[in-house]
Amino acid sequence: MSKFFYVKLAITNIQKNGKTYYPYILTCMGTISMYYIMHFLSLNEGLNNMAGGNSLKTILNLGTYVVAIFSVIFLFYTNSFLVKRRKKEFGLFNILGMEKKHIAKVMAWEALFVAFTSLLIGLFTGMLMSKLMFLLLLKILHFKVSFGFVISWNSILGTVALFIGIFILTLLNNLRQIHLANPIELIKGGEVGEREPKTKWLLTFGGVILLAIGYYIALTTESPLNALNLFFTAVVLVILGTYALFIAGTITLLKILRKNKTFYYKTRHFISVSGMIYRMKQNAAGLASICVLSTFVLVMLSSTVSLYVGMEDLLRTRYPQDITVSANNLSVEASDELHSLVMTEAEKQVTMTNPIHYRYLSLLAIQNDHTFSAGHEGKSFNNFSVLNIIPLSEYNRLENQSMTLKQNEVLLATFHGEVEGDSIKIAGNTFDIKERTDEFSVEGMSEDSQLQVNSYGVVVSDESIVQTLNHSINGPDSDTTNLSYYIGFDAAGKIENEIALATNIQKILQEHSIDGYSEGREHSKESFYSLYGGLFFLGIFLGGLFIMATVLIIYYKQISEGYDDKHRFKIMRKVGLSNSEIKGAIQSQVLIVFFLPLVMAVIHIAFAFKIISKLLALFNLTNVSLFAFTTAGTIVVFAILYAIVYGLTARIYYRVVSS
Secondary structure (H helix, E strand, O other): OOOOHHHHHHHHHHHHOHHHHHHHHHHHHHHHHHHHHHHHHHHOHHHHHOOOHHHHHHHHHHHHHHHHHHHHHHHHHHHHHHHHHHHHHHHHHHHOOOOHHHHHHHHHHHHHHHHHHHHHHHHHHHHHHHHHHHHHHHHHHOOOOOOOOOOOHHHHHHHHHHHHHHHHHHHHHHHHHHHHOOHHHHHOHHHOOOOOOOOOHHHHHHHHHHHHHHHHHHHHOOOHHHHHHHHHHHHHHHHHHHHHHHHHHHHHHHHHHHHOHHHHOOHHHHHHHHHHHHHHHHHHHHHHHHHHHHHHHHHHHHHHHHHHHOHHHHHHHHOOOOEEEEEEEEOHHHHHHHHHHHHHHHHHHOEEEEEEEEEEEEEEEEEEOOEEEOOOOOOOHHHEEEEEEEEHHHHHHHHOOOOOOOOOEEEEEEEEOOOOOOEEEEOOEEEEEEEEEOOOOOOOOOHHHHOOOEEEEEEEOOHHHHHHHHHHHHOOOOOOOOEEEEEEEEEEOOHHHHHHHHHHHHHHHHHOOOOEEEEEHHHHHHHHHHHHHHHHHHHHHHHHHHHHHHHHHHHHHHHHHHHHHHHHHHHHHHOOOOHHHHHHHHHHHHHHHHHHHHHHHHHHHHHHHHHHHHHHHHOOOOOHHHHHHHHHHHHHHHHHHHHHHHHHHHHHHHHHHHO
16 A cells, blocks of 8 residues: 555545535634734734733733634534534445544544644734734724734744644544444434434423523613623523523424424425424534624624724713812812812913812712612622712802701712602711702712712711711721812813823822822823724624634535435425425525524624623713614624525535535
């Protein structure tokens, strides 16, 4: 036997199985290229010079891990399609006299060719695309674009190590399957799943319950902090419920339809329903995977696009004034001194408008109707409330009022939430509500309402009441002599001066050892673009990767179904069905199976909309209309792409069945 026999046989096998091998090789190239690009970007030293560069690199590094984990799972998954289609071929080799060790050699050479070709072309494509992706990233971030071509050897070595490991593991898994199977099992490997699956009522009801719990969490979560805490729990429940319903629920539904004689005993329905019952056992996991991937794509793209498109709204929400200064634990004298220093510095740089300053105390409490108490152990985030306590003297100065309050009276401003009744009880101290208002010109106090956390402004008669409430909420050891101090104003002038002003004020705080910070809208813009632009880029990048995976799973499912159903439709011709009737039955079956994952994904998005909008509030996106519009647009675009894939793969399926 020629020493090149196994090499030639491996090449011939790849060519003969081109319909299944070539898409797999292209997928390997694509994932290799995308992993190299993400790894390259996460290590790019040019990002270190940007504002928010560390946050951006953290996001990109997270993307690298996501691509790596996804590559392992997805390449194993797609490789299983190859093995299934090749089992009959390997069984025939075994029957004709080729030992399993010889088959193993052929498979090893095939794996070597696939790995070498994929790594060579994938890395070359990744190197070419890496600079383009870097320029695109800089464009998204609104940073100046630098030219030059760089190859990251660390990224090359990391990519090669990861994917060689994946190829070795997939080869070992394939060899294990061949080694454990006898020739008859290999010959019949493509026919696994022909026995009618049983109705699994327990798994069906379990899937419904898991899905219902996940939906319930998504619909009833009110606080963004609770949303952050419960979101991943809901995601896991929905994923498990989705797989359970596709694996067991679809079969249960099809058998119910089969019992409906009026529906079932029609040519198109008879063939479609009976065919799907027999094939759903092995297709269910693939359809559920398509549904989950589609949901991930829709969530990532809609949320990251919303954050990026609504960037200016985010900045205005986060920074209601151009320059804000917040300091903690300042006496009246220290507050006056800080105010003087900030105003002097601001006059050098910009023209100030709408200046405000005030002393206040911010307290975190648990709300139960009109009662606010200390402590939060074991409580839901929905009960958290922020009380901004301000002395009457500060309020009258800010609002140009001359209101008077007794020791047991307060003025209540509701930013977000509700307090019923004519009184309010704070840590055992009861006050009568003299007056309510929904308008409070004190900037900076209502920021907590942007996160939809219950937030209130409480005006008390004097600072002694403020100190009493501080003691009651934070304990007797808390500092009650000093309050927080807020300064804010809009700035007219050059952007460079506004950015420099925020930096100079921060230096003043540090020089005077004041616990506080200075922020500016323009000063923070680059950091915002780094964070949200990075998330937008990652959403597009991973969205593209998941779409590629979805398309390939759909393709392999159609090819696999075509070969499995081929002999059935030959029987249909023999019993007298016309080609148009057969084609109609095919279209009916493919349409139902194909679009079921998309319909379920849209349902998932509809139920998840509320909890995702709460999560986006943590990123300062409170424009729910923008998110709704973006989500609808993303669904429409994805559905169009999905329909195009359907049109292409349905033709392939019909050609395979008709051949």
